[in-house]
Amino acid sequence: MTEEKPKIGRPPVLSCAERTCQILRAAEQVFVCHGYSGTTMDRIACAAGMSKRTLYQHFPDKLAVLQGILRAYDAGPLMESLTDPDPPGSAREILHRSLVEILRFLLCPAQVALTRLAVSEATAAPEVARLFYDNAMGGLSAAFTRRIAGLAAQGRIRCSDADWLGSSLVGCALNRQLLRRLTHPEAGPPDVAELERRVSALLDLVGPSLGFAD
Secondary structure, eight states, rough: OOOOOOOOOOOOOOOOHHHHHEEEEEEEEHHHHHHHHHHHHHHHHHTTTSOOOHHHHHHHHHHHHHHHOOOOOOHHHHHHTTSSSSSSSSSHHHHHHHHHHHHHTTSHHHHHHHHHHHHTTTTOOOHHHHHHHHHHHHHHHHHHHHHHHHHHTTTTOSSSSHHHHHHHHHHHHHHHHHHHHOOOOOOOOOOOHHHHHHHHHHHHHHHHHHHHHO
16 A cells, blocks of 8 residues: 655635735845845845845835735724723723833834834935834824823813923833843843833823812
8 A cells, every 4th residue: 555645736826915915024124134225126026035026016016015014903992992982981090001102112022123224224214214104103192292282171181292201201112121121132022011111100200280289
């Protein structure tokens, strides 16, 4: 009796969405390893295990690929939380929860790697830095500013400049944590308990000025 050999057939056909995810996962590693300037469509196609022709059927150039990566790491769930018109809790609890959520998003390893890429390419490829900032910070900053303005309008905090307060709170809470991760690639995900402790200390410091009313 002869041993039956396993049949070798074509690899499974991926849907357009699955193929796009395959490209973005591979391209992210190429961008992080080689930078924007050193990344080529050839390298992306090779890393994704496909021909350049197939790659070009999904993306016209490497900037479009990078845009796809940034969208894949968008802050959708966080934006939903920040734009909730009636968040639960006191004003302090709302600000505390919002700040911790923002920090967790910005300090996750994927976002830190993309931040490092944007900073390193800011001079040679300013469009990359602008794209990253608009995607990672623009919407978050605007949503957090609106949240602060809403609390002020309800008389729950004292604030005459929501944009300044929002950027100051995020900047103070984020500064050292982000710098450490940018300069120490081996650093893992942020310690949520430590983030909560730092945010609590920050709100203790500014609380008297904000005059929490609840």
